[in-house]
Amino acid sequence: MEAPPVHGAAHRKSSSGDRPNRAGGNRPRLPLLPDDVIHHIFSFLPIKDAVRTSVLSKHWRSTWTTPTNLVFDGFRLRFRDPLSLYFPCLVDSVLSKCTSPTVKKFHLTNFKYRRRYAPKLDLWLQFALGRRVEDLRLRLSDEPWIEYKLPPFLYCSSWLVRLEVNWCRFWSDETIRWPCLKFLSIEDTDLGEDMLGRIFRGSPVLECLKLRRCYSVRNIIIDSTSVKDLVLIGSKKSHSYVDKIWAPHLLSLTLSGLWTWCTHMFRLDDISSLVEAKLAFSIRTSLFDDKRERCDWLKELIEKQCGVPTITIGVWCLKEESKESCNEEDFLRSWKGSFQCLVTYLKQVEIIGFKANCMGSKHVLALIKFLLGDTLALEKMIIKADLRARNGQKRLQAAVLSELLAVREKVLSYQRASKNAVVIFYYPFELASF
Numbered sequence: 422m423e424a425p426p427v428h429g430a431a432h433r434k435s436s437s438g439d440r441p442n443r444a445g446g447n448r449p450r451l452p453l454l455p456d457d458v459i460h461h462i463f464s465f466l467p468i469k470d471a472v473r474t475s476v477l478s479k480h481w482r483s484t485w486t487t488p489t490n491l492v493f494d495g496f497r498l499r500f501r502d503p504l505s506l507y508f509p510c511l512v513d514s515v516l517s518k519c520t521s522p523t524v525k526k527f528h529l530t531n532f533k534y535r536r537r538y539a540p541k542l543d544l545w546l547q548f549a550l551g552r553r554v555e556d557l558r559l560r561l562s563d564e565p566w567i568e569y570k571l572p573p574f575l576y577c578s579s580w581l582v583r584l585e586v587n588w589c590r591f592w593s594d595e596t597i598r599w600p601c602l603k604f605l606s607i608e609d610t611d612l613g614e615d616m617l618g619r620i621f622r623g624s625p626v627l628e629c630l631k632l633r634r635c636y637s638v639r640n641i642i643i644d645s646t647s648v649k650d651l652v653l654i655g656s657k658k659s660h661s662y663v664d665k666i667w668a669p670h671l672l673s674l675t676l677s678g679l680w681t682w683c684t685h686m687f688r689l690d691d692i693s694s695l696v697e698a699k700l701a702f703s704i705r706t707s708l709f710d711d712k713r714e715r716c717d718w719l720k721e722l723i724e725k726q727c728g729v730p731t732i733t734i735g736v737w738c739l740k741e742e743s744k745e746s747c748n749e750e751d752f753l754r755s756w757k758g759s760f761q762c763l764v765t766y767l768k769q770v771e772i773i774g775f776k777a778n779c780m781g782s783k784h785v786l787a788l789i790k791f792l793l794g795d796t797l798a799l800e801k802m803i804i805k806a807d808l809r810a811r812n813g814q815k816r817l818q819a820a821v822l823s824e825l826l827a828v829r830e831k832v833l834s835y836q837r838a839s840k841n842a843v844v845i846f847y848y849p850f851e852l853a854s855f
Contacts, residue, residue: 568589586608597622599623629652640665640667682706
């Protein structure tokens with residue numbers, strides 16, 4: 422009896438005649454996968470690879486035109502690739518063939534923007550917003566210094582949940598209406614305080630704000646009760662542009678990156694609700710800077726964390742004071758007042774970038790001993806070692822590892838005021854070569 426035909430089965434000719442595909446009889450074939458599964462697979466592929474799937478089967482020839490995630494990355498496109506001869510043309514071509522009624526994610530990254538591309542960018546963003554985009558990322562190349570003016574229709578979107586932009590200019594007279602926005606990242610932008618205030622008023626559920634090199638923002642005033650997480654990232658190319666941070670409802674504050682020291686470094690005003698602080702920054706200094714003034718600023722910054730249960734401290738902050746102290750006793754005496762207010766409430770402390778054989782390591786150990794011996798509520802102390810090889814070294818020396826292990830044993834021998842305190846050493850070996 423002749424077997425019934427199997428729809429969708431692939432056949433190929435061979436020397437012995439037509440032979441059916443040897444894929445298992447009842448195993449699902451790729452062309453028979455549900456469309457939602459195929460679209461989920463496509464969401465992990467660069468757009469050019471999604472286009473290439475059209476050759477896998479007749480059923481897939483048009484499937485790539487209905488994606489819910491559109492990710493265009495200029496760096497992924499290689500020279501002489503037939504799909505990447507001209508990046509704007511590629512984006513135009515894909516969008517013209519896209520038939521999906523909704524697009525959840527639209528990312529345009531590493532795009533070398535020029536003023537002549539402004540009309541195209543407007544159309545691309547209009548396409549995304551017209552399909553109710555929820556995750557919008559617009560990261561333009563920083564050469565040359567040309568900002569793209571965000572179109573007026575972008576300021577009114579009922580679907581945006583996540584928005585990331587850089588090298589973009591905000592219109593100063595536009596009213597913001599982002600009722601669903603929860604995450605906002607703005608980088609390399611001339612953003613004024615008035616615009617920042619309008620963003621808060623027009624984003625009633627905004628939870629996280631990330632700012633990096635946003636010029637013209639002198640005072641960050643966050644009176645919104647929904648914003649709980651603030652991230653400020655410094656850049657070696659610029660001085661501190663912020664004078665004051667006032668955020669009484671903020672729960673988490675992160676200060677990271679490389680800042681250039683100036684006499685008007687930012688001050689923390691009201692952060693009374695803070696439960697987590699991450700001071701993971703470093704500051705570029707010069708021989709003409711006032712070291713005492715810099716240390717006083719650091720102490721004031723740490724004292725403002727009084728009552729915060731979880732604190733992360735970069736080693737740079739501790740090294741700075743150690744330069745002014747001849748020995749561990751002087752160092753601890755100068756810093757003890759700053760940390761004394763923390764010992765009652767501090768539950769978790771994290772020290773990052775620790776090096777056992779560098780200048781200031783003994784001072785850091787003295788502070789670790791003090792915190793373990795005086796912090797009554799401490800539950801966890803995490804020490805993250807810096808195992809990156811020094812300049813000119815291709816391999817991490819065995820002596821460095823030996824010193825770190827010796828430090829570990831020393832720290833574990835320190836007395837602890839809290840019976841629940843746990844000390845965890847983290848060695849990022851993936852950063853080191855042996």
